[in-house]
Each structure stands twice: as C-alpha cells, then as structure tokens.
Amino acid sequence: MTPAARAQTAIEILDRHLDGTPAEAALTQWARGARFAGSGDRAAVRDLVYDALRCRASLAARGGLTGRGLIAAQVLAAGGALDAIFTGARHAPAPLTPEELARLAAGADDGPAANAAESSAEDLAALDCPEWLAPLLRADLGADFEPVMRAQRQRAPLFLRANLARNDRAAAAAALAAEGIETTPHPLAPTALEVTAGARRVQGARAYVEGLVEVQDASSQAMVAALPLAPGDRVLDYCAGGGGKALAMAARGARVAAHDVEAARMRDIAPRAARAGVRIEKLAPGAVRGVWDLVLVDAPCSGSGTWRRTPEAKWRLDAARLAALNALQDQVLAEGAAHVRPGGHLAYMTCSLLSCENGARVAAFLAAHPGWSLAVRQDLTPLSGGDGFHFSLLCRAAAG
Numbered sequence: 001m002t003p004a005a006r007a008q009t010a011i012e013i014l015d016r017h018l019d020g021t022p023a024e025a026a027l028t029q030w031a032r033g034a035r036f037a038g039s040g041d042r043a044a045v046r047d048l049v050y051d052a053l054r055c056r057a058s059l060a061a062r063g064g065l066t067g068r069g070l071i072a073a074q075v076l077a078a079g080g081a082l083d084a085i086f087t088g089a090r091h092a093p094a095p096l097t098p099e100e101l102a103r104l105a106a107g108a109d110d111g112p113a114a115n116a117a118e119s120s121a122e123d124l125a126a127l128d129c130p131e132w133l134a135p136l137l138r139a140d141l142g143a144d145f146e147p148v149m150r151a152q153r154q155r156a157p158l159f160l161r162a163n164l165a166r167n168d169r170a171a172a173a174a175a176l177a178a179e180g181i182e183t184t185p186h187p188l189a190p191t192a193l194e195v196t197a198g199a200r201r202v203q204g205a206r207a208y209v210e211g212l213v214e215v216q217d218a219s220s221q222a223m224v225a226a227l228p229l230a231p232g233d234r235v236l237d238y239c240a241g242g243g244g245k246a247l248a249m250a251a252r253g254a255r256v257a258a259h260d261v262e263a264a265r266m267r268d269i270a271p272r273a274a275r276a277g278v279r280i281e282k283l284a285p286g287a288v289r290g291v292w293d294l295v296l297v298d299a300p301c302s303g304s305g306t307w308r309r310t311p312e313a314k315w316r317l318d319a320a321r322l323a324a325l326n327a328l329q330d331q332v333l334a335e336g337a338a339h340v341r342p343g344g345h346l347a348y349m350t351c352s353l354l355s356c357e358n359g360a361r362v363a364a365f366l367a368a369h370p371g372w373s374l375a376v377r378q379d380l381t382p383l384s385g386g387d388g389f390h391f392s393l394l395c396r397a398a399a400g
C-alpha cells in the first residue's frame with residue numbers, strides 16, 4: 001500500500017470508530033477484508049489510527065473531529081505535505097477542499113502555555129487531556145501534570161519480563177538477541193527488558209514461544225517485585241484477568257490461585273502458565289473459600305496510567321463511570337480482604353493516576369476495617385518509562 005492508501009484506510013477506520021465501533025474492532029473488520037495488505041501495511045495503519053486517538057483533541061482542534069480532519073492534522077503535525085497524501089489518486093484520500101484547508105491553516109498548533117497554573121480549553125486540547133478530568137489530574141499530579149499528559153501522547157515502549165522460572169534477565173536478553181530482537185535492561189524492575197529493535201518479531205520468537213519471556217509492562221513488573229513473597233507462599237489473585245500478575249508471582253515461586261468475576265477473562269491463563277512452566281490454580285467466579293498469605297486485588301480502574309496503549313479509554317471515561325469504578329474498587333477490596341489470613345497481606349493495585357481510585361480507596365478501606373494498617377505505598381507515572389501505576393500494601397493484624 002502507498003502512504004496515501006494507508007492514510008485513506010486509517011480515515012475510514014477512524015470514521016467507523018467515531019460512529020461508535022471500538023478502534024480494535026474497526027481495525028479487525030478492515031484487516032479481515034484486506035488480503036492485499038501485508039504485515040507492514042497492517043502495522044502502519046494501526047499506528048496511524050492509534051497515534052490519532054492518542055492525540056485526538058489536539059488534532060481535532062486543528063482539522064476537525066472526522067477521519068479526514070484527524071489524519072490531515074496528523075500529516076501536518078509530523079511535518080508532512082498534505083498534497084502528497086490527499087491526492088485524489090486511486091485508493092488515496094480526495095484532495096482537501098478549500099474549507100478544509102482554511103480550517104487546517106486557522107487551527108495551527110501553538111502548543112500549551114508552559115507551566116500555566118490553570119489551563120485554557122485550548123491548552124488542555126493541546127495536551128490531549130479531557131477537560132473535565134484536568135482539575136483532578138492536576139491536583140493529583142501537581143508539577144508532573146503537564147509532563148505526564150505530554151508523555152501520554154506518545155507510544156508506549158514494549159516491555160518484556162524475563163521469566164525467572166525459566167531463566168534470568170541476561171539469559172533472556174541473549175536469547176532474544178540471537179533472534180534479532182534487541183533489548184535493554186530497564187531500571188524499574190530486575191526482570192524488565194525494554195525492546196529497542198525487532199518488536200514485531202517478539203510473538204513469533206522462540207524465546208517467547210518457549211516461555212523465556214512474557215509481555216508485561218515494566219511498572220507492573222516493579223509492583224509484583226515489591227510484593228512480600230517467599231517461595232511457597234500461598235497467594236490469591238482475586239481479579240486475575242488474563243493472569244499477567246499471577247504469572248509473575250508464580251515465577252517468583254508463589255503458589256497462586258487465580259479468580260475473576262468473569263471466567264472467560266481467565267481463558268489464557270492455562271496456556272500462558274504452560275508456556276512459562278508454572279502452575280496456577282483457577283477458581284470459578286464466586287467459588288473462593290478460605291484464607292491466603294497474600295491476596296492481590298488488581299482492581300478494575302479507569303486505566304488512566306495506560307492511556308498510551310489504550311487511548312480510547314481516555315475519551316470514553318466520564319464522571320458516572322469513574323464513580324461506578326470507585327464503588328467497585330471498594331467492593332473488591334473488601335471481598336479480597338476477607339480471604340487474608342491473620343498477619344497476612346492485602347495488595348491493592350490499579351493502573352490509574354487518580355487518587356480517587358488509589359489513596360482515597362485505601363483510606364476508605366482502612367476507615368471501615370479496624371485491625372488493618374498500611375505498610376507500603378508506591379505510585380508510578382509514565383515519566384518512569386512504564387505505565388502509571390498504584391500499589392498499596394495493607395497488613396492484617398495477627399490474631400489475638
């Protein structure tokens with residue numbers, strides 16, 4: 001596909017998305033019917049779509065909230081020539097109309113005012129920050145507000161976790177390098193490798209297929225590394241999902257039981273565990289009985305720390321959804337706490353930057369649950385390289 005044909009495809013996918021189809025579904029629908037598109041084309045179209053969604057507000061301020069408006073503004077933001085893309089040739093976007101060109105010229109991107117204590121709507125659009133969330137994020141992030149929002153406009157790096165059940169980080173890096181995948185150790189966690197070249201080869205690589213590495217964000221790895229776990233400890237992963245953290249805990253030698261309210265979300269755990277050479281017991285939804293040394297509650301959240309990878313979520317979140325998440329977070333914390341043995345630990349994690357999902361939930365839990373105390377609290381933002389992440393470690397008093 002020519003660059004112009006890729007742009008036209010991205011325009012059509014963005015229009016479908018703006019009409020209500022999730023971006024991933026719109027990309028899949030296109031890919032199914034596009035036998036002519038090679039893997040490079042698919043990756044390039046995907047990048048165009050996700051880059052546009054990450055910067056949706058700033059691009060829309062310049063070109064309008066349509067597929068054409070977003071892609072035209074993206075071409076300009078990248079320093080490209082509009083007439084090289086909007087050619088009107090076969091498979092290419094139609095030439096821009098005088099009205100579209102006038103709008104693009106009028107909406108030139110000046111960037112946000114530096115260090116403004118309060119941002120105008122234009123500044124917030126330039127930061128690609130939803131306007132209603134800006135006061136919350138500014139209060140929670142302080143001086144990091146603008147740098148974090150700028151970071152969230154960029155693509156996230158790909159991180160791998162060296163699987164300690166199979167090898168260490170140096171051995172994993174060497175195995176990957178032998179297959180042309182370059183990595184560098186990342187300071188966030190002793191298992192973390194950042195992929196610097198060959199990212200698209202990872203999932204077909206022997207090192208991946210044989211379980212030497214797993215894909216996992218570096219902040220998630222850091223939080224699992226911070227858990228007080230000794231080999232043989234019994235752990236309940238109460239909100240296990242696809243098992244990313246369950247696998248990392250099992251690789252540290254813990255005996256892990258995985259639970260999720262939606263059994264289907266756990267369907268990949270068995271094949272992932274087999275690949276990694278670890279055992280994870282799966283519990284049916286609601287079938288949790290007894291107590292564990294440590295219960296991990298990796299709670300459903302806004303995902304505001306992961307907006308580089310899930311940019312749609314940034315624009316979909318609203319106050320009602322956030323309030324519903326807060327109520328669910330209180331619920332899963334209380335449910336998880338009921339399965340911690342006296343003297344054991346409850347680990348609360350979210351991939352959110354918002355204190356209403358983090359410290360405020362922990363404070364509410366402590367106020368309602370005598371006999372518990374906070375031992376450790378750690379917060380990361382994308383400025384550390386990985387996702388934004390929160391971790392609180394709570395201790396249950398030993399009996400009597």
Ligand SMILES: C[S@@+](CC[C@H](N)C(=O)[O-])C[C@H]1O[C@@H](n2cnc3c(N)ncnc32)[C@H](O)[C@@H]1O
Pocket residue numbers: 238239240241242243244245246259260261262265298299300301328331332
């Ligand atoms: C952040 S995701 C978990 C990610 C996973 N721990 C990982 O590392 O890959 C949150 C999970 O909580 C689950 N969940 C939501 N409500 C729940 C509830 N009431 N009880 C248990 N799990 C719940 C969701 O289905 C979702 O899979």
